[in-house]
Amino acid sequence: MAYADIAAFFPILLKGAVVTVQITLGALLLSTLLGLLLALMKRSPLTPVSALAGTFINVIRGLPIIVQLFYIYFVIPELGIDLSAFQASIIGLGIAYSAYQAENFRAGIEAIDSGQIEAAKSIGMKSALIMRRVVLPQAIRIALPPYGNTAVMILKDSSLASTITVAEMTRAGQLIAASTFQNTTVYTMVALMYLALSLPLIFGVNRLERFFAKSRQGADQ
Amino acid sequence: MIAIDHIHKAFGATQVLKGVSLEVAAGEVVCLIGPSGSGKSTVLRCINGLESYDSGAITIHGQTVDVRRSDIHALRTRVGMVFQRFNLFPHRTVLENVMEGPVFVKGESRAEARQHAQALLEKVGLAEKQAAYPTQLSGGQQQRVAIARALAMRPEAILFDEPTSALDPELVGDVLTVMRDLAAEGMTMVVVTHEMSFAKEVADRVCFLYGGQIVEEGPASRVLSEPQNARTQDFLRRVLDH
Numbered sequence: 195m196a197y198a199d200i201a202a203f204f205p206i207l208l209k210g211a212v213v214t215v216q217i218t219l220g221a222l223l224l225s226t227l228l229g230l231l232l233a234l235m236k237r238s239p240l241t242p243v244s245a246l247a248g249t250f251i252n253v254i255r256g257l258p259i260i261v262q263l264f265y266i267y268f269v270i271p272e273l274g275i276d277l278s279a280f281q282a283s284i285i286g287l288g289i290a291y292s293a294y295q296a297e298n299f300r301a302g303i304e305a306i307d308s309g310q311i312e313a314a315k316s317i318g319m320k321s322a323l324i325m326r327r328v329v330l331p332q333a334i335r336i337a338l339p340p341y342g343n344t345a346v347m348i349l350k351d352s353s354l355a356s357t358i359t360v361a362e363m364t365r366a367g368q369l370i371a372a373s374t375f376q377n378t379t380v381y382t383m384v385a386l387m388y389l390a391l392s393l394p395l396i397f398g399v400n401r402l403e404r405f406f407a408k409s410r411q412g413a414d415q
Numbered sequence: 416m417i418a419i420d421h422i423h424k425a426f427g428a429t430q431v432l433k434g435v436s437l438e439v440a441a442g443e444v445v446c447l448i449g450p451s452g453s454g455k456s457t458v459l460r461c462i463n464g465l466e467s468y469d470s471g472a473i474t475i476h477g478q479t480v481d482v483r484r485s486d487i488h489a490l491r492t493r494v495g496m497v498f499q500r501f502n503l504f505p506h507r508t509v510l511e512n513v514m515e516g517p518v519f520v521k522g523e524s525r526a527e528a529r530q531h532a533q534a535l536l537e538k539v540g541l542a543e544k545q546a547a548y549p550t551q552l553s554g555g556q557q558q559r560v561a562i563a564r565a566l567a568m569r570p571e572a573i574l575f576d577e578p579t580s581a582l583d584p585e586l587v588g589d590v591l592t593v594m595r596d597l598a599a600e601g602m603t604m605v606v607v608t609h610e611m612s613f614a615k616e617v618a619d620r621v622c623f624l625y626g627g628q629i630v631e632e633g634p635a636s637r638v639l640s641e642p643q644n645a646r647t648q649d650f651l652r653r654v655l656d657h
């Protein structure tokens with residue numbers, strides 16, 4: 195492992211890392227919005243609405259993410275919609291993870307016992323206000339640790355974007371390795387850089403979990 | 416002020432209320448007693464529209480209680496409810512629990528709501544607990560906060576659904592004292608309870624519910640001391656044995 199190699203590879207990998215972070219944040223945002231929508235749809239009293247959300251969630255969960263990426267990258271353009279590989283990877287991962295996010299959010303919402311909701315109704319609160327003031331503040335605490343875990347998974351799975359030619363960190367590594375044959379150096383660097391991104395997230399999630407475990411015992415604030 | 420006229424209610428195939436009628440005048444305290452499953456909670460929940468009813472009518476000061484109508488929210492602000500299991504908001508402090516309705520439903524200013532909430536907490540004997548979270552309080556304290564939360568809406572009536580049934584015996588007294596004070600101030604109250612001594616002392620009227628019907632009703636002293644109906648006699652014998 196020559197230091198000169200490391201110094202030469204690092205800027206290229208760093209560029210890839212920036213793309214990795216962009217894909218992760220984009221997919222996280224999209225999966226959050228879609229996931230919330232799906233979670234609320236699934237709780238809808240209108241059967242067609244909840245059934246639609248349920249079917250969507252099951253289909254998405256039953257498909258390999260890589261197949262979803264291929265589908266969006268190769269099939270959607272045939273319908274006349276132009277997508278860059280970068281956009282396709284964000285949409286693909288965002289949709290794929292929306293199903294998991296929906297389940298996270300639903301678990302959070304359903305953990306609020308119905309007595310509190312009735313109490314809120316009994317002081318005249320309407321459902322939107324009950325959502326905002328009673329359900330969501332508590333649901334978010336419950337859903338936050340799994341949300342952090344999902345973020346870690348999206349970060350790792352953003353490497354799948356390499357399969358549809360997005361020059362994120364894994365693909366940058368592949369390209370360097372293919373032209374220099376420095377497999378050990380390159381993939382060790384790639385692995386370390388993923389850890390540099392994921393470990394702080396993982397530690398953050400662990401801290402959150404401990405914090406919320408404590409605050410639920412009543413030692414709040 | 417509360418008029419229940421022949422309401423029927425079924426859950427699926429089970430008829431739970433079979434023509435219940437009850438009038439509660441302003442300032443009156445009515446206790447609903449009866450065995451478990453007789454429909455007491457369902458009656459209360461119909462009064463403030465937490466549950467719908469199939470036929471008959473309920474009115475509050477002439478205004479119909481109908482879950483499907485948009486005025487149901489405004490109506491609920493006028494009839495408070497206290498639950499067996501307190502149902503406080505665990506993520507908010509005692510003071511915030513009491514201020515929640517006035518600030519977010521009625522649009523009172525925070526300062527005004529805080530002042531009123533503090534006065535109410537004083538009244539239920541929990542002034543020094545205003546910064547605590549519900550889980551840090553005993554059941555009896557939580558229930559008194561729940562009463563303060565209901566009072567904060569300045570309701571015309573309060574419904575109590577077995578407010579002391581989930582409490583350790585030594586904590587029951589404080590909650591009953593608060594309720595007694597409320598009754599003495601002229602609050603209109605409908606109370607589902609198994610506390611017969613409370614009913615005897617505080618209630619203007621007692622209704623005995625059995626199998627979804629009010630089978631006996633009258634002044635507390637008469638219904639509790641000289642019940643006419645065999646079911647009432649049987650029920651009271653069991654309750655008083657404990």
Ligand SMILES: Nc1ncnc2c1ncn2[C@@H]1O[C@H](COP(=O)(O)OP(=O)(O)O)[C@@H](O)[C@H]1O
Nearest residue numbers: 426427431449450451452453454455456457458
């Ligand atoms: N949401 C519900 N769904 C189905 N059955 C219910 C529901 N709520 C109450 N019941 C039934 O209605 C009957 C009366 O219940 P309730 O009003 O809670 O009685 P009480 O308060 O007198 O114990 C019981 O048989 C109970 O099982």
Ligand SMILES: [Mg+2]
Nearest residue numbers: 455456457577
């Ligand atoms: Mg009951």
